[in-house]
Amino acid sequence: MSENIRTVKNVTCTFCGCVCDDMELTIDIDENRITKAKNACTLGRAWFAEHGIQDLPAAMIDGKEVSVEAAIEESAQILTKAKFPIIYGLSSTTCEAQSQAVAIADYMHGTIDSTSSVCHGPTGMAFQGVGESTMTLGEVKNRADLVIFWGCNPAVSHPRLFTRYAVTATGMFMPKGKKDRTIVLVDVRKTESSPVANINIRVKPGKDFEMIWALRALIKGKKIDPSIEEVTGVSLEALQDLAERMKNCRYGVIFFGMGLTMARGRHFNIGALLSLATDLNEHTHFVVRSARGHGNVSGGDQVITWSTGYPFGVNFNLGYPRFNPGEFTTVDTLCSGAADAAMFIASDPASNFPKAAIEHMKRIPVITLDAKHTMTSSLSHVAFTTSTYGINTGGTVYRMDDVPIALRKAYDSPFPSDEKILTAIKNRVIELTHAKRGASDTREKRKVA
Amino acid sequence: MTFTTRIVNGKVYDPMNNIDGEIRDICIEDGRIVESMPDDASRIDAGGMVIMPGGIDIHCHIAGAKVNAGRKLMPEDHRRDPHPETAFTRSGTGGIVPSTFATGYRYATLGYTTAMEAAVPPITARHTLEELDCTPIIDKGFYVLLGNNIFLHNLLREGRHEEFRQTIAWWVNATKAYTTKLVNPCGDEPWKGQRNKNITDIDEKVDGISPRIIIEAFVNAVNAMGFPHPPHIHCNNLGHSGNYKTTLETMRTAGDQRLHVAHIQFHSYGGVTGKNPTSKAAEIIEYVNQHPNITCDIGQVMFGNATIMTADAPLAYVLRGFNKNKWVNADTECESGCGILPFTYQEHVYTHTMQWAIGLEMFLLSEDPWRVILSTDHPNGGSFMNYPKLIRLLMDKSFRREEMGRVNQKAIAKTALNDLDREYTLNEIAIITRAGPARALGLKNKGHLGPGADADITIYDEMEDKEMMFNAPRYVIKSGIPIIADHEFRGDHTGRLLHITPEYDQSIEETVKPFFESFYSVEFGNYAIDDSYMHDHEVIQTTKTS
Numbered sequence: 004m005s006e007n008i009r010t011v012k013n014v015t016c017t018f019c020g021c022v023c024d025d026m027e028l029t030i031d032i033d034e035n036r037i038t039k040a041k042n043a044c045t046l047g048r049a050w051f052a053e054h055g056i057q058d059l060p061a062a063m064i065d066g067k068e069v070s071v072e073a074a075i076e077e078s079a080q081i082l083t084k085a086k087f088p089i090i091y092g093l094s095s096t097t098c099e100a101q102s103q104a105v106a107i108a109d110y111m112h113g114t115i116d117s118t119s120s121v122c123h124g125p126t127g128m129a130f131q132g133v134g135e136s137t138m139t140l141g142e143v144k145n146r147a148d149l150v151i152f153w154g155c156n157p158a159v160s161h162p163r164l165f166t167r168y169a170v171t172a173t174g175m176f177m178p179k180g181k182k183d184r185t186i187v188l189v190d191v192r193k194t195e196s197s198p199v200a201n202i203n204i205r206v207k208p209g210k211d212f213e214m215i216w217a218l219r220a221l222i223k224g225k226k227i228d229p230s231i232e233e234v235t236g237v238s239l240e241a242l243q244d245l246a247e248r249m250k251n252c253r254y255g256v257i258f259f260g261m262g263l264t265m266a267r268g269r270h271f272n273i274g275a276l277l278s279l280a281t282d283l284n285e286h287t288h289f290v291v292r293s294a295r296g297h298g299n300v301s302g303g304d305q306v307i308t309w310s311t312g313y314p315f316g317v318n319f320n321l322g323y324p325r326f327n328p329g330e331f332t333t334v335d336t337l338c339s340g341a342a343d344a345a346m347f348i349a350s351d352p353a354s355n356f357p358k359a360a361i362e363h364m365k366r367i368p369v370i371t372l373d374a375k376h377t378m379t380s381s382l383s384h385v386a387f388t389t390s391t392y393g394i395n396t397g398g399t400v401y402r403m404d405d406v407p408i409a410l411r412k413a414y415d416s417p418f419p420s421d422e423k424i425l426t427a428i429k430n431r432v433i434e435l436t437h438a439k440r441g442a443s444d445t446r447e448k449r450k451v452a
Numbered sequence: 453m454t455f456t457t458r459i460v461n462g463k464v465y466d467p468m469n470n471i472d473g474e475i476r477d478i479c480i481e482d483g484r485i486v487e488s489m490p491d492d493a494s495r496i497d498a499g500g501m502v503i504m505p506g507g508i509d510i511h512c513h514i515a516g517a518k519v520n521a522g523r524k525l526m527p528e529d530h531r532r533d534p535h536p537e538t539a540f541t542r543s544g545t546g547g548i549v550p551s552t553f554a555t556g557y558r559y560a561t562l563g564y565t566t567a568m569e570a571a572v573p574p575i576t577a578r579h580t581l582e583e584l585d586c587t588p589i590i591d592k593g594f595y596v597l598l599g600n601n602i603f604l605h606n607l608l609r610e611g612r613h614e615e616f617r618q619t620i621a622w623w624v625n626a627t628k629a630y631t632t633k634l635v636n637p638c639g640d641e642p643w644k645g646q647r648n649k650n651i652t653d654i655d656e657k658v659d660g661i662s663p664r665i666i667i668e669a670f671v672n673a674v675n676a677m678g679f680p681h682p683p684h685i686h687c688n689n690l691g692h693s694g695n696y697k698t699t700l701e702t703m704r705t706a707g708d709q710r711l712h713v714a715h716i717q718f719h720s721y722g723g724v725t726g727k728n729p730t731s732k733a734a735e736i737i738e739y740v741n742q743h744p745n746i747t748c749d750i751g752q753v754m755f756g757n758a759t760i761m762t763a764d765a766p767l768a769y770v771l772r773g774f775n776k777n778k779w780v781n782a783d784t785e786c787e788s789g790c791g792i793l794p795f796t797y798q799e800h801v802y803t804h805t806m807q808w809a810i811g812l813e814m815f816l817l818s819e820d821p822w823r824v825i826l827s828t829d830h831p832n833g834g835s836f837m838n839y840p841k842l843i844r845l846l847m848d849k850s851f852r853r854e855e856m857g858r859v860n861q862k863a864i865a866k867t868a869l870n871d872l873d874r875e876y877t878l879n880e881i882a883i884i885t886r887a888g889p890a891r892a893l894g895l896k897n898k899g900h901l902g903p904g905a906d907a908d909i910t911i912y913d914e915m916e917d918k919e920m921m922f923n924a925p926r927y928v929i930k931s932g933i934p935i936i937a938d939h940e941f942r943g944d945h946t947g948r949l950l951h952i953t954p955e956y957d958q959s960i961e962e963t964v965k966p967f968f969e970s971f972y973s974v975e976f977g978n979y980a981i982d983d984s985y986m987h988d989h990e991v992i993q994t995t996k997t998s
Contacts, residue, residue, distance in 0.1 A: 013977040024978045098582060109543050131527050134778035134793070139575065141785025141973035146644065168973055175602075175786075175971050176645065253647065281779060284769065287647045290783060309520050309552045309583050312530035312545035323534035323543040324551070326527055397984070399578060405517060407578040408978060409985075440539050 005033035014411050016043060017095070017298030017393035018050040020403030021140075021161050021168070026051070028413050035414060037394070044162035051394070057375060059388045061418055071419065074385050078346065079431035081368045081384070083439075085344035087320070088113040091333040092350030094300035096372075096421045097398025097410065101299075101306040103425035104348055109310075110432045110440070112319045114342075117303035118350055119315040120332035125264040126293045127304060127314045128328060129273035136280050138256070138290040139404045140167075145174035146288075149252035151187040153276065154211060154262025155294045158195035161403075164294065169258065170199055176254075185248060189214070190262060204245065207236035209267040214242070215275040221246035222282055250286040257291040264293075295403035298393065302401035337363045346370040348421060349392075353378035372421050387424050390416035398422065455932045456481050458489055462498025462911060465882040466505065468890070468900035472879045478503060480907040483932035487903045498911050501926060504882050505899050506565025506908030507839075508889040511684070511714050511749045512830040513761050514555050515569045515587055515594070516580035518790045521780050522549045522761045522831070526794060529757070538941045541588070548759045548794075548831045556588035556947065560935055562839055563910030563925040564885075566898055566950075569594035570684065570714065570829075571635060571763050573788040574601075575974065577627035581985045584949060589930050591898075591908075591990075593950035595684050596627045597763055599634030599666060600641070602786045603967045608669055609660050615963055617673040621956035622964065624679075626980035628951045630893075630992070631679050632670055635686040635763035637663040640789045643766045650766035652725070654688055654701045663688050667705045675709045677954045678995035680894025682710035682747075690715075690767050693723035696732035700739055708745050712892060715751020715829040716740075717811040729806050731867045733813035741819040747892040749827035752811035752842055753804065754834030755859075758795045761832065765789030786971055797834065805860035807833075809867040815846055816872040821883040822891060839885070840922035846876040847918045894992060895950070907932040949989040955996065 014026040028051060029039035040051040062074035069077075082088045090108050093101050094117055101117075108115035119127060129135075143150065150169050157164040165171060173180040188200035191208045206214050214235040217227050221242060229239045249255055257280060263272045276291060283289035295301050304314040311317045313326035329335055333352065336342040337360035344367055353361050354377065361382075368384040371377070374391040390396045395416030401407050459478040464471050479489045513519050523530075529547030535554035537543035544554030559567055572580045572594045584592045598604055598620060607616040620632060638658045642649035654663045670683040687702045689695035699719040703711065713719070720736040721729035740746050760768055765781055768791020772779040780792035797804040811833075818824035826843075830836040845852050856864055864870070876884075890899020897906045911927040928936040935943050961976075968976040 013975045015978070024975050102582075102586065106542070109537065127524070131525060132778065134525055134780040136779075136781035138783040139785045139973065141971065142644070142783045144973055145785060145971055254644065284648055284781070288644055290781070304524070305520055305579070306582075308524045309515075309586060310542075310544070312523050312547070312549075312551045313527055314524055319543060321534075321536075323536045324545055325531070325534075399582060401579075405579075406575055406974060407582070408974060409578065409982065411978075437539075440537060 005031055007032040011411060011413050014413055015393050015400070015408055016047040016050060017400055017410065018046050019161050019298060020295035020301065021163050022298055022400055022402040022408055023047065023163050023167055024408050030414050032414060037413065046162060054391060054394055056416055057388060059376060061388050063386045065384060071387070071424070074387060075424065075427045075431060078370045078385050078428050079435055081344050081370065082107065082111050082113065082346065082428070083432055083435040087336070087341050088344040088346070089333060089336050089342045090115045090346045090348065091352060092118060092348040093303040094118040094297035094350060095392065096299065096349040097392050097396070097400060098299065098302045098306050099398045100348065100421035100425055101303050102310070103422055103429050105307055105310040107425065107429045107432055108317070109319050110429065110436050112322060114318045114331050114336060115307060116317070116331065116333045117307065117315045118297060118300055119304055120328065121334065122261055122296055122300065123264055123293050124315055124328055124332065125270035126273050128270040129277055132274050133277050133281065135277045136284055136290045137292050139406050140169070140402065142290070143169045143256050144172040144177070146176050146254040147256045148177065148183060149185050149187070149248055149255040151189065151255070151257045152196060152200070153189040153257055153259040154266065155258060155260025156190070156194045156196045157258070157294060158199065160260070160296065161294055164258070165199060169256070187245065204237055204241060210235045211263055211266060212268040212272050212275055215272065215279055217242055218246055218249070219275070219279050219282055222250060222279070222286070249283055249289070252287055255283060255287060255289040258294045259291070260294045292404060299400035301403055301405055302399065305401050305405065334360050342367060344368050347379050348372045348425070351377040351379045353382055372424055374418070388418050389421045389424060390418045392421070396420040455934060456489065457494045457496055459496045459498050459503060459909070459911065462501045462503040463914065464503045464901060465878050466901040467879055467883045467887040469902045478901055478909065480929065480932050483907050485901055485903055485905045485907050496911070496927060500914055502878060502912045502914050503901070504563070504910050504912070505886045505901055505905070506910050506928070506930065507563050507885045508893070508895070508899055509559070509564055509567040509827065509830070509836060510825050510889040510892060511570045511751070511827045512567050512836055513570060513832070514567055514830070515552065515583035515592070516572050517576040518571070518761050518782065518792060519549060520579070520583065521782065522759050522792045523551065525778060525780060525792060526759070540941045540944050548757050548835050552583050552586040553588060556590050557941070558837060560589040560928050560930070561924070562836070562922065563912065563928055564590065565908035565928070565930050566591045568592065568630060568893070571595060571597055571633050572627070572629070573597050573763070573784040574623055574627045575784055575787055577629065578981050578985060581628060581949070581981065585946070585987050587947065589935055589945050589947055591948045591950055593630035595631050595633035596624060596629035597635060597788045598623060598632045599637040599670070600639065600788055603964065605659070605661055605666070608665060613669065615960060616669060617676065618956045618960040619964060620673050621677060621954040622960050625953055625956065628949065628981055628986065630951055631681040631684055632674055633684045633686070634667065634670060636688050636690065636767070637666040639688065639764065639766055643789055644783050648766065648769065652689060654698050664701070664705050667702060671706045671709050671711055679952060679954065680992045680994065681892065682712055684712045684714055686714050686764060687719045690718050690764055691770070692725050693721050693727055693729040694725050696720050696722055696736055699736055703739055703743065703746055706745060710745050713746060713748040715827065715833065716748040717751045717753065717807065717814060717833070718829070720810050720814065728802055731806065731810045731813060733810045734817060734868065737814045737817045737824070740824060744823070747823045747825065749825040750811050750814055751827055751829035751833050753797050753807040754828055754838040754842065755797045755799050755804070755808065756834060758797060758834045759792065759831040760795045761792045763788050763790055765791040767791065768793055771795060785973060799859045802860050802863045805863035806867070808859065809864055809869045812845060812852070813868055813872065816874045821880045822888045824884065825888050825892060826884040840919045843881055843922045844917070844919035847881065849873055849875050946988055949986060950992055951989060952994055953991050954994045
């Protein structure tokens with residue numbers, strides 16, 4: 004360890020959707036390394052400790068180092084020559100970068116999609132159908148006397164959701180923290196989160212919808228047959244008990260995760276759950292929130308929505324945005340073979356997409372922007388190494404509850420930010436598509452005629 | 453890019469400078485209007501056309517957390533109304549809550565060049581700034597929601613008025629806001645903390661303080677600090693029959709100090725709560741007419757689709773009860789509530805017709821157009837895209853009569869609309885859409901065409917059908933840049949953020965900080981918004997009087 008040590012307070016951890024902004028980092032300036040991350044959870048500690056400046060070129064084409072300018076030119080050429088170029092990822096970069104990515108998709112008449120399409124996309128679709136009653140995390144800390152976790156495992160995925168916001172956190176009307184609350188966990192199995200709960204409910208795999216629907220019926224005062232236990236694995240008494248607790252709490256909250264969104268039923272499960280929370284407002288105050296995974300996946304939804312009206316899976320082929328999950332979502336544009344060029348930003352689809360999608364990635368020109376070497380960057384035609392958001396670059400991210408947080412830079416990186424690269428690509432795309440966007444051309448022609 | 457030009461032969465409507473339809477030259481240089489320029493400068497021939505300053509929307513909901521939730525909620529609405537790109541402009545989607553790009557461009561296509569977002573919880577102000585930066589052409593600002601702020605309530609409860617004032621100034625600086633906004637003061641705590649209750653009286657106490665105490669404190673503090681625009685209030689009991697008494701009491705609470713009453717139409721109902729409303733337009737507008745300290749915008753209801761989006765969460769829940777359509781509630785810690793739902797105003801429905809008629813009555817009974825400003829509380833009373841039709845309703849009594857024939861006759865019969873023959877003049881329209889809002893907002897360089905004014909200019913073809921006329925200006929110039937010419941986009945422009953920076957004693961942060969550490973979920977040190985979010989902006993001066 005060198006003598007050249009610096010500490011930075013109020014740094015934000017962008018690893019998960021909790022986006023805790025109370026980190027105190029100790030940085031070894033000479034070694035470009037974070038030696039301590041005070042307040043971080045196990046995930047956060049690893050996120051900061053494992054971060055270093057990669058020994059990679061800033062830009063590569065076909066694995067060979069090139070200048071950043073040459074890679075920008077190549078990228079713009081690929082994207083503008085393609086008929087169906089797609090952009091995907093975005094959940095681990097800043098809103099400023101996301102905004103540039105949407106602009107590129109707009110100018111090149113391409114498709115843009117975020118990792119939402121493979122995590123909480125169904126939540127977005129359910130929201131479009133039924134709306135939701137929701138809250139910021141501070142409301143949970145201050146008011147929630149009943150907290151239900153459904154199909155999520157925060158002890159592993161969002162450790163500080165318990166301590167900072169929702170279980171042991173003390174707040175305005177919850178001075179004793181966990182003692183003032185009842186914690187319920189609904190899952191198909193025992194998880195690392197189970198010990199936190201006062202009540203653990205084990206639902207049969209794939210029967211969440213049925214259980215939610217039975218709760219809705221009970222809350223509406225309908226009779227449910229005891230055979231519900233055979234369907235859901237949960238006894239009628241347990242359901243009645245939960246329904247009564249939900250009706251009688253003062254401020255109830257449900258957090259849910261991919262155990263609901265990516266299980267059988269998908270957006271039907273979420274539509275039912277959001278409706279359950281809405282129904283409960285006949286009796287008390289009740290809210291619900293998706294426990295989003297990546298640090299700025301919520302920001303991606305926000306940016307794409309304000310730019311286009313739709314949260315993910317947006318296509319500009321006709322010169323204006325259209326939304327169709329299943330058609331314009333990335334797994335689908337790859338598996339169907341529609342995509343003829345792809346730019347992946349701050350995500351690694353080659354590590355988790357279906358085989359058919361990965362096979363197609365290998366057939367088309369791929370551009371990646373990532374802080375690290377990934378499976379996706381290794382199959383890329385153009386690969387940029389960029390600085391890491393929240394550590395080497397500032398910007399804005401949205402927490403899982405859509406609260407925007409400004410990032411602090413802890414130390415400098417030799418690599419440019421995603422925003423900088425994307426802005427340069429956008430500017431070149433504007434030049435290259437000027438003729439195609441040519442309302443001006445039509446006007447000229449009209450004059451001649 | 454600077455643009456130097458002389459607009460000649462047009463009929464100029466510039467009420468701030470007492471110019472009412474005279475043929476005058478307007479000279480533009482470096483984004484401003486100037487006295488004169490050399491004869492060889494380029495010209496726009498505005499023969500047969502009407503020249504007005506760019507329109508100013510004093511109250512709309514166009515950017516931020518609740519607006520984006522409303523956008524996301526309605527894909528069906530966007531699908532019906534795409535907004536294609538042009539050679540100069542980005543694409544987007546329309547509908548009742550358009551995408552940010554479409555919002556800016558569509559305001560421009562009506563000749564509007566400034567719009568104020570009317571309700572932003574402080575903790576999401578950063579979001580609003582990001583969206584406003586993606587809202588092209590127009591200049592913009594926002595009002596920060598402080599009327600249900602728990603920390604400020606605590607100060608008032610303890611009678612700490614000086615600290616209350618300092619904290620308001622701190623909060624306005626920390627969020628880059630234009631003024632303070634109060635929505636249903638005291639209503640949040642019953643909603644969030646007492647199983648979805650609401651309050652019903654301006655003197656009802658919640659934890660020891662009442663709406664009246666809060667309103668009075670804001671009026672005193674904001675006027676003392678000389679904000680260019682006073683507290684902007686959404687009164688208690690919005691939408692409820694009999695609420696006009698609350699509205700009158702709210703205005704009385706201000707005494708002779710400045711206060712802006714938002715979407716006053718929604719607050720001018722007689723009758724008994726829970727029953728059909730009657731019109732109290734005359735009573736409310738009479739008070740406004742007699743009290744020059746009060747400004748208001750109407751919040752006209754227009755038939756067709758709308759989106760309710762409000763910090764008045766209990767109200768949105770009441771409306772949700774009518775059709776059980778999709779509904780959003782969003783609680784913001786320590787600061788605000790929010791409700792959103794799609795809504796349709798229908799001609800045959802008694803209450804909807806009554807609301808429509810009350811708005812028109814108020815416009816037609818107003819004696820001082822400078823203080824009774826045109827708005828639909830977009831998108832609550834209907835989209836801002838209805839403005840041309842609303843202008844025609846005000847300017848053309850035969851059109852108004854035709855429209856009155858299509859609505860609920862039982863409701864119309866209970867209003868004074870049949871007896872009102874007034875027709876607004878172009879000069880009065882220029883006041884309620886330009887000069888009036890500029891004066892109410894304290895924007896000295898906007899709303900007029902005198903030397904030194906921002907070169908935000910709209911040129912309309914003069915037509916008999918005023919809806920058609922105001923729907924499609926031939927030219928729109930923003931900050932001296934030609935945006936629309938011959939009805940087509942010829943340029944793009946980012947627009948400026950308008951905000952204020954009232955002075956405050958920085959030691960107040962030490963008072964605020966412990967509250968944050970205990971009850972907020974973000975760190976105090978990360979809460980205030982730094983200048984990296986500012987982009988192009990303009991600070992409007994406060995006039996501190998104490």
